[in-house]
Amino acid sequence: MTAQPLAPVIPSSAVSAGRQRARSAAGRPLPLARPLPPAPADVVYGIGRIDASGRIADRAVTSALGWRGGDRLTLTAEQGVVTARRDPGGMITLPGRAYIAIPAALRHRCGLRPGDRVLLAAVPGDGMLCAYPLAVVDQAIRAHGASPHAQGGGQP
Numbered sequence: 689m690t691a692q693p694l695a696p697v698i699p700s701s702a703v704s705a706g707r708q709r710a711r712s713a714a715g716r717p718l719p720l721a722r723p724l725p726p727a728p729a730d731v732v733y734g735i736g737r738i739d740a741s742g743r744i745a746d747r748a749v750t751s752a753l754g755w756r757g758g759d760r761l762t763l764t765a766e767q768g769v770v771t772a773r774r775d776p777g778g779m780i781t782l783p784g785r786a787y788i789a790i791p792a793a794l795r796h797r798c799g800l801r802p803g804d805r806v807l808l809a810a811v812p813g814d815g816m817l818c819a820y821p822l823a824v825v826d827q828a829i830r831a832h833g834a835s836p837h838a839q840g841g842g843q844p
Contacts, residue, residue: 730811730812730813731809731810731811732748732749732752732753732809732810732812733749733807733808733809733810734746734748734749734807734808734810735805735806735807735808736749736805736806736808736819737803737804737805737806738790738795738800738801738802738803738804738805738806739802740802741789742789742790742791742792742795742800742802743787743788743789743790744787744788744790744806744808744819745785745786745787745788746808747786749808749810749817750782750786750787750788750810750817751786752810752812753774753810753812753815753817754812755774755782755786756782756786757782757783757784757785757786758781758782758784759774759781759782760774760775760776760777760778760779760780760781760782761773761774761775761778761779761780761781761782761788762775762777762778762779762780763778763779763780763788763790763791763794764794765794765797765798766797768798768799768820768821768823768824769798769818769819769820769824770790770794770795770798770800770806770818770819771816771817771818771819772788772816772817772818772819773814773815773816773817774815788817788819790819798821799821799823800821804821804822805822806819806820806821806822807819807820807822807825808820
């Protein structure tokens with residue numbers, strides 16, 4: 689018994705209709721999204737996590753403010769944001785390790801718990817630091833209509 693040689697398989701030189709469409713689309717540029725304006729230069733952002741004692745640390749943010757250990761701070765809380773300002777008569781002293789300790793009463797008022805992450809926004813020109821719970825940030829994103837869930841995305 690002698691084996692018959694197989695004929696070589698050579699693709700046809702005719703281009704399929706699907707490939708022809710792909711080739712014609714390749715010459716068109718893709719639409720681009722409008723460029724976003726740059727982030728404000730007068731605000732420094734960071735993300736922090738609240739520990740069991742209410743401390744939040746982000747060295748870049750506190751450095752941008754020029755705050756040092758021993759500085760006195762006044763903290764206030766309203767509508768889901770904790771605000772810290774340098775104040776010589778402030779009730780809170782910034783420790784040497786440059787973290788902010790949010791008192792329990794303010795944490796409770798804003799619904800902050802140990803382990804929660806917050807968006808930190810420092811405005812050096814105003815000597816102010818704001819801590820926004822990510823739940824508040826999420827509400828702002830959803831109100832803007834830019835949530836992945838608004839686009840039919842899955843759960844994070």
